Amino acid sequence: MTSGVSSHQDREGLWQLVADRLPLLVWISSTDKRCTYFNKPWLDFTGRALESELGDGWADGVHTADLQQRLDTYVRAFDHRESFVMEYRLRRHDGEYRWVLDSAAPLFDADDAFTGYIGACFDVTDFRRAEAERNIANERLRHKEMELKEAQRLAGVGSWQWDPDTDTVVWSEELYRIAGRDPSLPAVTYKEHSQLYTRESWERLRSAVETSLHTGAPYELDLEMVRADGTRPWVTGRGEAHRDSTGRIARLRGTVQDITERKHSEEALSTVNRRLIEAQDSERARIARDLHDDIGQRLALLSLGLEQLKRLQPDSAGETLGGLHALQKQTSEIAADVQALSHELHSPRLLHLGVVAAIRGFCEELSGQQHVGIDFGHENVPGSMPPEVSLCLFRVLQEALQNGVRHSRVRRFDVHLRGTGDAVHLTVRDEGVGFDVAAAASRGRGLGLTSMRERLKLVGGELLIESHSKRGTTVLARAPVRQS
Amino acid sequence: MNIAASARPRVLLADDHIHFLESVRRLLAGAFDIVATAADGRQALDLARSLRPDIVVLDVAMPDCNGFQTLEQLNRDGPETRVLFLTMHSDDDFVAAAVNGGAQGYVLKSRIHLDLISAIDHALAGRLFLPSLTPLSTVAGSRHAVQFHANESHFLDEVSQLVGATLRSGEQVVLVTSEAIRLGVAERLQSRQMNLALLAERDQYVAMDSALALSQVMHGGRPDKERLAEMIHSLDRLRLAVPNGPSSRLTIYGDMSVSLCRNGNFEGALELERMWNELTCALPFFTVCGYPIECFEHSGARNSLPNLCAEHSAVSYTRHFAQRLRDIN
Numbered sequence: 036m037t038s039g040v041s042s043h044q045d046r047e048g049l050w051q052l053v054a055d056r057l058p059l060l061v062w063i064s065s066t067d068k069r070c071t072y073f074n075k076p077w078l079d080f081t082g083r084a085l086e087s088e089l090g091d092g093w094a095d096g097v098h099t100a101d102l103q104q105r106l107d108t109y110v111r112a113f114d115h116r117e118s119f120v121m122e123y124r125l126r127r128h129d130g131e132y133r134w135v136l137d138s139a140a141p142l143f144d145a146d147d148a149f150t151g152y153i154g155a156c157f158d159v160t161d162f163r164r165a166e167a168e169r170n171i172a173n174e175r176l177r178h179k180e181m182e183l184k185e186a187q188r189l190a191g192v193g194s195w196q197w198d199p200d201t202d203t204v205v206w207s208e209e210l211y212r213i214a215g216r217d218p219s220l221p222a223v224t225y226k227e228h229s230q231l232y233t234r235e236s237w238e239r240l241r242s243a244v245e246t247s248l249h250t251g252a253p254y255e256l257d258l259e260m261v262r263a264d265g266t267r268p269w270v271t272g273r274g275e276a277h278r279d280s281t282g283r284i285a286r287l288r289g290t291v292q293d294i295t296e297r298k299h300s301e302e303a304l305s306t307v308n309r310r311l312i313e314a315q316d317s318e319r320a321r322i323a324r325d326l327h328d329d330i331g332q333r334l335a336l337l338s339l340g341l342e343q344l345k346r347l348q349p350d351s352a353g354e355t356l357g358g359l360h361a362l363q364k365q366t367s368e369i370a371a372d373v374q375a376l377s378h379e380l381h382s383p384r385l386l387h388l389g390v391v392a393a394i395r396g397f398c399e400e401l402s403g404q405q406h407v408g409i410d411f412g413h414e415n416v417p418g419s420m421p422p423e424v425s426l427c428l429f430r431v432l433q434e435a436l437q438n439g440v441r442h443s444r445v446r447r448f449d450v451h452l453r454g455t456g457d458a459v460h461l462t463v464r465d466e467g468v469g470f471d472v473a474a475a476a477s478r479g480r481g482l483g484l485t486s487m488r489e490r491l492k493l494v495g496g497e498l499l500i501e502s503h504s505k506r507g508t509t510v511l512a513r514a515p516v517r518q519s
Numbered sequence: 520m521n522i523a524a525s526a527r528p529r530v531l532l533a534d535d536h537i538h539f540l541e542s543v544r545r546l547l548a549g550a551f552d553i554v555a556t557a558a559d560g561r562q563a564l565d566l567a568r569s570l571r572p573d574i575v576v577l578d579v580a581m582p583d584c585n586g587f588q589t590l591e592q593l594n595r596d597g598p599e600t601r602v603l604f605l606t607m608h609s610d611d612d613f614v615a616a617a618v619n620g621g622a623q624g625y626v627l628k629s630r631i632h633l634d635l636i637s638a639i640d641h642a643l644a645g646r647l648f649l650p651s652l653t654p655l656s657t658v659a660g661s662r663h664a665v666q667f668h669a670n671e672s673h674f675l676d677e678v679s680q681l682v683g684a685t686l687r688s689g690e691q692v693v694l695v696t697s698e699a700i701r702l703g704v705a706e707r708l709q710s711r712q713m714n715l716a717l718l719a720e721r722d723q724y725v726a727m728d729s730a731l732a733l734s735q736v737m738h739g740g741r742p743d744k745e746r747l748a749e750m751i752h753s754l755d756r757l758r759l760a761v762p763n764g765p766s767s768r769l770t771i772y773g774d775m776s777v778s779l780c781r782n783g784n785f786e787g788a789l790e791l792e793r794m795w796n797e798l799t800c801a802l803p804f805f806t807v808c809g810y811p812i813e814c815f816e817h818s819g820a821r822n823s824l825p826n827l828c829a830e831h832s833a834v835s836y837t838r839h840f841a842q843r844l845r846d847i848n
Contacts, residue, residue, distance in 0.1 A: 331628070336538060384610060388616055392612050396612055403711060406712060
């Protein structure tokens, strides 16, 4: 027995030793639910003496808001001899309430007789805080992802990332939508990208991607996609290279923006512009013709009538003769004004003598009026071409030269007209101050540029403007002419 | 009556403006036999083929087949029919296109009452009649033109334009006038960005004094053929010796015979013009003579005018000249 007692005491001493070194707050209660033991960490935590905690004293340290629940849980478990786990706030020695996780179980002796409860508490305040923070962070991240997705959807912008070494491509959901593909399928590899675009667009994209891989230069291209359903959205594709720590280009990232609607409205605007130009041209031509062929001739007739009247007057009627003479003079002046107005509206040279004569004449007139030198040359220009083509070239020339005279700050211009079988090329060049073509297109001055572009579109041609600050401007217009 | 009518030149008129056509018909009815009128080019072609008129007076702007296209077809049908344009278009390019296309005359509708009858007469006599001679500087084949003007300022306008156009086309010009005209021309051309000094240095532009030139060719009150030949020879040497190769044509603008006319020596002036024709006919010379109207205002001088015109291949009146010419008559 002694050895038993002694060993019991040893066990007691060992328990004490262990219990006081556990990183847990341990309590023990007896069958009357009252606490009979608290280990040293508990007492250190609460900063209270054992005597104060014993019995129901410990309840003083439980947060009042948690106490009732703490007691209820304890009593219910106790009556059923069940273990329980709960969390509550316990006041620390510094007065701060800390969340503890209390895990308790009933105690039985060797004879299976119930002797009370043992519980161990663990300070989980830091865990709870970290978890709360993690939840918030997760929530934020989820929110951000939603926002990004929504933003991509609203803006019609999809994003992608490509690892060229493995040809691994990752697409955002919006990009799947733009490309008209099932988001549950893997993204299209770079190798398969040719099927996503028209041939022409794919050639441009491939060349830009290869350049970017090689030099790291970013790109931005307007491309025409081809969806499986046959529709063809227009997109702006942007991409840029990202380097790894060694400076090697490790992957390409970029966006694809759906600009179909913009393209459509641009096309619609362009159509309206062209109709306006056509309407304006035909109206100008009609007014010019009316002024010239009708009003002009009637004025000439009036003058002729006055002349005949003059001849019928007897010599004595000097005053009448003088009056008639003055009327005739006025008539001629009006006729000259009408003719000038008519020519301004529509060049009769263009109508009757062709585009070379009209351009030469315009260059000569402008050089006379503005005191500038204009060199005009031409080669292989077909003798006859559709009137809309010659009108287009003539108007583009007028616009380009007048822009040049107004803005270039030089007094010399070169104008050249060249036929190449299937097209006529007009070049207007100066060595003046130049301008920013893109900026001009978005400002008021762009109107002239727009109308030149639209005019050429009307006849299936194109306009190219090269301008560099202080290095002059070259306007190149190409209008196709069908071989007859 | 019938015989008299048929002896008059037969004219076909083509214009899409009915009222105009009627007025022209009335204007010409006294002097010509109007065989028909056409409202467009195609009709004019049909009528010209069936009626064979001496001259067709054509508008430029007509529906269906415009004046230039009609002229082209008329030439193909037969060169014996002469064509004169009567049009609203005063542009020199139109005049040049008409002359290049083989037209015999060009009258502006605004000057119809002043020019049309004379123009038809000149055209029938084989002389070009034009509102301005400037377009001839770009037309090959023109030889010896005369320009009548009412005053010095109109003369200056015409000379400056013609000289300017010729120099711009890269050809050589010899200007034989009084000093006042030479200075006036220089001033006008320089204001149009032409570097006359540089052109003179290259012998592309040569200025001479007309009184001095005249004194060199006159002998005993009459032009001397040998002296004129010497002058023409030196001009041709000038043409051949231009630094960048001989000029294909030498344009001479001058008023050398004017002082003869002013002194009443019309015979001398006529003889000079005749000799000039004879001596330059084989040379690529294009000569333009300028005459002021006052030379012909004396009653004794009027008969000289047709004779003088007869020595020229092309005629042009400045507006006021035509007016005063009518007043004289």
